[in-house]
Amino acid sequence: ARANQTTALVGSSGCGKSTCVSLLLRYYEPSSGRIMIDVQSITNHKIKQLRQNIGVVSQEPILFGISIYENIRFGKLNATRAEIEHAAEQANAHNFIMKLPNKYETLVGERGIQLSGGEKQRIA
DSSP, rough: OOTTOOOOOOOOOSSSSSHHHHTTTTSSSSSOOOOOEEEEGGSSOOHHHHEEEOOOOSSSSOOSSSOOOOHHHHSSSSSOHHHHHHHHHHTTOHHHTTSTGGGGGGGBSSSBBBBOHHHHHHOO
């Protein structure tokens, strides 16, 4: 992948997508070989920085029973309002959020409004 590009990891069930992501996030180290980012070993990168720069969207996103704003902020607790809205724009969620009854303050989850699977993924 090139700098500032989004890369999707897709494949059939059981082919190792989750394992690849777990290795990239350094949940565990490879049993053989090594992972390189640019020309450096992944072990030279700080785990916190790696995890801040890798986004994962599972097939079944989970939203908490709180506002859309708080669900997005959950990924970065010290995010500003502008950063939250920028993240939503990047995920193609801002436009549909602005059409909701209370916009970013709309409650989702068990007691909130029902969203489509795609809308949930964009917020997650």
